[in-house]
Amino acid sequence: MFTFSEENYLKAIYHLERDFIKGISTNAIAKKLETKASSVTDMVKKLSEKKLIIYKKYQGVTLTDFGKKTAANIVRKHRLWEVFLVEKLNFSWDEVHDVAEQLEHIKSPKLIQQLDSFLGFPTHDPHGDPIPDKEGNLKIIEKSLLSTLLKNESGICIGVNDSSSEFLQFLDKKGITLGKLITVLEKEDFDDSLLIKIAQQKFSISKKIASNLYIQKQ
């Protein structure tokens, strides 16, 4: 098994690969983990020896299949714990990240298997991000930014782009939570704000908000 530190590096590389495809630079990893590039170089050599990544000097890194599966498993644990915290322990969705960051490193296959079952085999975490299955595969659902919907279109809120505390708390205040049906009643050309309806309530939201909310079109 791997150390906490190794797991954190793996996870960072995994997330970066979802954004940039291949050849993740040591600098990018350093920035993500708030550490120094020299520390990354050290660790990257170790992960490479363990066959988790491909690393050639000055050319960045790429996860191997083994590395990808290992990283996905950590993300799986992270997101299952987030579901647990929100659904069972009444955490709000902006409080879960730091705790899940710790819980994801607990080693016990049975624990995760039972937790998964206890939670009813969820496919998405409280932020709408997909939970990898045991093989590391993600169930991708067709998602659109709320800002791309046209007048009179509607969809179900399935996730956020920006998951900062402030944003999540704002959504909570407005009663916008995962699973809620949102209908666009008006689009204001002037400032791109939207008038939306959610659970019989009508109010308007800014372009910025609408560009950070993922919707599954109905």
Place this chain on the structure above:
Amino acid sequence: MFTFSEENYLKAIYHLERDFIKGISTNAIAKKLETKASSVTDMVKKLSEKKLIIYKKYQGVTLTDFGKKTAANIVRKHRLWEVFLVEKLNFSWDEVHDVAEQLEHIKSPKLIQQLDSFLGFPTHDPHGDPIPDKEGNLKIIEKSLLSTLLKNESGICIGVNDSSSEFLQFLDKKGITLGKLITVLEKEDFDDSLLIKIAQQKFSISKKIASNLYIQKQ
């Protein structure tokens, strides 16, 4: 906050103090943690600097009030997690220890508070050991070894002395679990075995078994 290692030492000292009162030797700690006495000396100096224990060279250690409270808090977390694993995730009571050993180090006061509430504020873990409250106090219940009961006395099974896997699995097989009412029907002078009744079932158990089961007399 403290490192995993520091917490493990604290917990070991805490448990040793329940058995021996004061002046825990470095050797005793080393044996408990399966490490070397020299490593213990190093760590003990550190814990002493942090005011968690009193340490005088060659004279063993004693927990300070602060150390005691800190250690009790780790034990509290360990036992709450054990309850969670058994009650919610269907672990059997011989499988929980290693996982709880990891979970006890998760840092989040809210997590423990909510977990406690989610579990219905349990006072004892699945082995019958008391769960310290937030202040580190234990609720002590009057417990007797099953082997000390007289003929026709009965009591509720509240814990075990030996918590080895083999023993716990044996108990499971016989249907002896926490909360069950046990009545002593016969005591055999020859080998000190007992004929007991539990949930309408009658069978005999050896002296060894009876000396490892705690009972709350009715």
Place this chain on the structure above:
DNA sequence: AATTATATTTAGACAAGACTAAAAATTTAT
């Protein structure tokens, strides 16, 4: 293409935690 700027790696140092082997203190036994 040469020079400057940026990114990456190397070399050497440090802290935490553990270990071995040797020294010192304490305890036990004669």
Place this chain on the structure above:
DNA sequence: ATAAATTTTTAGTCTTGTCTAAATATAATT
């Protein structure tokens, strides 16, 4: 009370993961 046995500590080494500063490679600019 002294010698022998045991316990505890010290000194020095190792590994993991991090860092700074210096060196080297790559990329960008003119």
